[in-house]
Amino acid sequence: MRNISDIIEEYLKATIQKSGGTPLEIKRSEIAKRFQCVPSQINYVIQTRFTLEKGYQVESKRGGGGYIRIVKVSPHNQLDLFEHMIQLIGKRIDQHTAENIIIRLYEEQIITKRESLLMLSVVDRSNYQSTIAHRDEVRANMLKSMINCLKYKELH
Template identity: 40%
Template sequence: MGNLADRIEEYLKRVLEQTSEGYIILQRSELAGVFACVPSQINYVLDTRFTVERGYLVESRRGGGGYLRIVRLGLGIEGEYQQVIRQLIGEQLSRARSSALVDRLLDEEIITTREAAIIKSIISSNDLSGEFRDWDMLRARLMKNILTTLSRDDLV
């Protein structure tokens, strides 16, 4: 199975799936011991693969009594994830963050593979003709509209 980061990610996702609380609490040093790595490798996985765009909140406290709390955000029609995302999108959204949001919608089976490809194609196009310069602002508006459309009751 892939590299160390992939194994750590898979392990954490598996543990999250097995819990009924919707979150897990771990010690960073103990997790690093399980994978025979340094704690900074754990930080890397959390920072890159357990982001809000991907549907997770990570709370971290360092030090002697330190811990990691990883919360899986719900993504239903009225899920708190959509509210959090609308707030975090703000006025601008990078290509990478918008792509991560679309991947999350696909993972949760809110959209199909084809719809994900269409959305990614639209939000990543910087080569359209014209003088428009603020693509991050346009992406933010598009993603907010997409989330609003997906949460409308009459579409279900």
């Protein structure tokens, strides 16, 4: 059985897709009322499932006329996406964010299912017997290395 977060995510993604590339503006309270949940549940879904590494840009305005605007960001080309992902990774990255980047590369059909599984296995925390900070630095270096390899493969 799916949980309420999955249902809200599915609804928002379908609504974004129907919007044909225009930004989706929602009111937290209206969506909460539709799904009979608290507005903080909507915040949770948006904060965890509509992130930059997953390809979404979110803008929020609080208050009486407040809204949440969600835009699906599409790269101009694969090179732009690779560069954007490398910027997101930075000097260190946690496992969850790394996984989101890999999943996005798969969803954008830039890598195969097999490549995504290999990459996911490399970023798994069980491979790094170290402090959290060091582990996140090594993971970032490994992920950037894999993306650079893919980037240069695509250029030649």
